[in-house]
Amino acid sequence: MASDRPGEASAGSRVARTKNGFAPKTCVSCGRDFEWRKKWARDWDDVKYCSERCKKNSKSAR
Numbered sequence: 001m002a003s004d005r006p007g008e009a010s011a012g013s014r015v016a017r018t019k020n021g022f023a024p025k026t027c028v029s030c031g032r033d034f035e036w037r038k039k040w041a042r043d044w045d046d047v048k049y050c051s052e053r054c055k056k057n058s059k060s061a062r
């Protein structure tokens with residue numbers, strides 16, 4: 001039974017989009033794309049991780 005599934009583009013995975021004029025970034029820890037958040041408005045340039053957890057992960061690793 002070889003059945004092509006139409007529209008199996010991205011089930012479940014959201015695509016990060018540009019928000020408020022800021023393009024999404026890729027987390028250097030987990031490699032996922034994340035969107036701009038209001039809490040990062042001030043230091044978006046310095047944001048490299050999608051979450052505090054990733055930040056810690058990256059630091060503890062090596």
Ligand SMILES: [Zn+2]
Pocket residue numbers: 027028029030031032049050051054
């Ligand atoms: Zn991450």
